[in-house]
Amino acid sequence: MLRLLFELPPSVISFHLGLPSLEMIAALKEKGWCVLATATTVGEARAVEAAGIDVVVAQGWEAGGHRGVFNAKLDAQIGLLSLVPQIVDAVSIPVIAAGGIADGRGIAAALALGASGVQLGTAFLSTKESGASDAAKSRVSTAKDTDTVVSRAFSGRPARLLRNRVVDALLPLDEEFLEFPRMLEVTRRLQSRNGSETSLDFEFLLFGQSAGMRSAGSAPELLNNLVHETTEAVRDIVAEWTPSPSNADAIPVMGAECASDEIAGDRRF
Ligand SMILES: Cc1cc2nc3c(=O)[nH]c(=O)nc-3n(C[C@H](O)[C@H](O)[C@H](O)COP(=O)(O)O)c2cc1C
Numbered sequence: 001m002l003r004l005l006f007e008l009p010p011s012v013i014s015f016h017l018g019l020p021s022l023e024m025i026a027a028l029k030e031k032g033w034c035v036l037a038t039a040t041t042v043g044e045a046r047a048v049e050a051a052g053i054d055v056v057v058a059q060g061w062e063a064g065g066h067r068g069v070f071n072a073k074l075d076a077q078i079g080l081l082s083l084v085p086q087i088v089d090a091v092s093i094p095v096i097a098a099g100g101i102a103d104g105r106g107i108a109a110a111l112a113l114g115a116s117g118v119q120l121g122t123a124f125l126s127t128k129e130s131g132a133s134d135a136a137k138s139r140v141s142t143a144k145d146t147d148t149v150v151s152r153a154f155s156g157r158p159a160r161l162l163r164n165r166v167v168d169a170l171l172p173l174d175e176e177f178l179e180f181p182r183m184l185e186v187t188r189r190l191q192s193r194n195g196s197e198t199s200l201d202f203e204f205l206l207f208g209q210s211a212g213m214r215s216a217g218s219a220p221e222l223l224n225n226l227v228h229e230t231t232e233a234v235r236d237i238v239a240e241w242t243p244s245p246s247n248a249d250a251i252p253v254m255g256a257e258c259a260s261d262e263i264a265g266d267r268r269f
Pocket residue numbers: 014015016038059062063064065066098099100101119120121122123206207208209210
């Protein structure tokens with residue numbers, strides 16, 4: 001694996017599901033490459049920093065795909081809103097927020113929590129460039145907030161995926177699955193590859209809780225929209241929270257604009 005990386009030098013290398021050896025990290029850093037690793041708790045983030053990794057990806061419970069937990073049996077299931085500020089306070093390397101972010105409001109929130117950047121997976125699944133089948137692309141954009149679940153059914157390691165017939169049938173058996181990655185051999189045989197509507201009942205589709213927030217388009221369009229939405233979200237918050245010159249010392253009171261005719265229509269404090 002390390003040899004392959006040296007042959008195809010990427011500019012960024014990201015580790016998931018734990019850390020590689022210190023020797024491998026040193027070899028990658030010697031090449032000048034930027035090395036990232038995922039953490040799902042403050043303890044894992046501290047281990048990432050101690051290993052000499054450049055950037056930590058804080059993955060919240062909302063995220064689609066495999067949970068980045070170091071130990072598959074120990075998942076604290078921490079949501080992004082709690083995880084990011086605690087990791088930001090605990091480490092001195094940059095933190096990238098991942099999980100449940102699908103628009104500019106989510107990006108603005110992650111930046112407000114102290115993240116230096118964001119990582120989006122699910123939001124890109126329905127884009128033109130995504131390798132997902134047409135049926136899966138159409139399913140992701142109609143998914144509801146309650147449509148995903150974390151299970152070991154797909155690979156033997158916990159992953160957030162779409163609930164469907166096969167996942168629901170396997171959920172009660174969670175303790176009995178083969179260890180990662182042997183479970184993949186079993187599930188691969190279950191999956192239909194024809195992309196038809198009914199086959200989605202037997203596909204393991206890695207979606208996060210934000211599935212349904214975005215619909216088709218190209219990846220560059222999505223990126224442009226995300227930048228635009230983030231700018232708008234930040235601008236709206238700043239406008240809302242900037243004291244007007246007449247009452248710069250006023251203490252913000254929730255619902256004040258409803259209680260007072262005087263300031264109704266001017267939502268600034
Ligand atoms: C279909 C899919 C495949 C993924 N594959 C990987 C992967 O190979 N390596 C990795 O580090 N993270 C992978 N992830 C996780 C993302 O890096 C990221 O943590 C997650 O997508 C962020 O949450 P979101 O899906 O809510 O945006 C994958 C996510 C999805 C949805």
